[in-house]
Each structure stands twice: as C-alpha cells, then as structure tokens.
Amino acid sequence: MLKLDRLFRDYVAPMFRRPKRLQVAALCHRTGKRGKEVLLVTSRGTGRWIIPKGWPIRGLASSEAAMQEAWEEAGVKGDTPQDQAIGTYSYDKWSNSGLPVPVEALVYSVEVDSLAQDFPEAHQRRRRWATPAEAATLVDEPELKSIFRNIDS
Incomplete structure (x- = not known):
C-alpha cells in the first residue's frame, strides 16, 4: 500500500496539478x-477560521477587490487598503470535481473603522476579533500563521 501511495503522490498527482490561481485577501x-486585534471569519464550507478573501474583480485594483471581500464576508467598513500587499499565502481550494486547485492569496492590510451588522454574507459566517498570536493558532495555513506572527512582533 505504501508503494501505491508514493506512486500516486510522486507521479500521478503532479500530472493533475495546475498553476496557482490568484486570490486577494x-x-x-x-x-x-x-x-492590536485582527478579524477572522468562518469559511462557508467547513467553518474554519480564515480572513476575508476572494477572486480578483474586473475593473478593481487588487487592494480594492480585497476591501470588497472584507465588506461582503465580514461587514467591514474601513479605509482603502494599502496598494502593496503585506504578504502572500498558499492553500488548496477544493473544486466541485474533488481535485485541489492551488491558490496564492495576496494579503492587503485594512484598518477597520466599524463593522456593519447587516452585510451580504452575515447569515453564512461568524466573525471573531483575536490578537495576532491567537489568530496564528486558529488558522490552518502555515504562511498565514507567519503573517500573523510577523505583525505581532
């Protein structure tokens, strides 16, 4: 069985890998x-803690698209994010076909002015404020954990 696992991991799975898709967060x-506190939201599928993210939006800069995701997923009202990403992290998004789609998320810093109670995904997600150190223990992605640890120092 171990040989089959290795065969799949080393030879078959790479044939199905695609280039990383880009998201903004x-x-x-x-x-x-x-x-300092950071805002986490739950994912719709698994309920795990994440930061707001989504696909780029035609006609918007990446930072503006990240702000749009923050509004839709968390009800964030805030300043326009910085133009430069503060970091990136990678993860696999599972497609409807069951195959992983590698994604790289560009992360933009957003200073929150206030949170709306009524926003597009209010009934699909929970929100939580956490210190960066706490957030690093709550998210799954190693590179996102590093971003939280870096802003905590």
Whole structure:
C-alpha cells in the first residue's frame, strides 16, 4: 500500500496539478482593548477560521477587490487598503470535481473603522476579533500563521 501511495503522490498527482490561481485577501485590524486585534471569519464550507478573501474583480485594483471581500464576508467598513500587499499565502481550494486547485492569496492590510451588522454574507459566517498570536493558532495555513506572527512582533 505504501508503494501505491508514493506512486500516486510522486507521479500521478503532479500530472493533475495546475498553476496557482490568484486570490486577494484582507487582513482587517484595529486597536482594541488587548492592543492590536485582527478579524477572522468562518469559511462557508467547513467553518474554519480564515480572513476575508476572494477572486480578483474586473475593473478593481487588487487592494480594492480585497476591501470588497472584507465588506461582503465580514461587514467591514474601513479605509482603502494599502496598494502593496503585506504578504502572500498558499492553500488548496477544493473544486466541485474533488481535485485541489492551488491558490496564492495576496494579503492587503485594512484598518477597520466599524463593522456593519447587516452585510451580504452575515447569515453564512461568524466573525471573531483575536490578537495576532491567537489568530496564528486558529488558522490552518502555515504562511498565514507567519503573517500573523510577523505583525505581532
């Protein structure tokens, strides 16, 4: 069985790999009672903690598309994000066919002014403020954990 696993991992699976697709993400933050806090939301599918992210939007800069995702997924009202991404992280998004699609997410910093109670995905997600150190323990993606650890120092 071990040989079959290795055969699949080393020879068959790479034939189905595609180039990484690009997404944009918003690292939403504020200064709260505990100092710097970041906003996490749950994913719609698995309910795990993530940051708002989505596909680029035609006609918008990547940072503006990240802000649009922050509004739709978390109800964030804030300043226009910085033009430069503060980092990237990779993960596999599972397609309807069951195959993984490799994705690289560009992360933009968003200072949160306020949160709306009514926003497009309000009934599909939960929100949570966390310190960057807490957020690093709650998300699954190693590179996103590193981004949280870097802003915490």
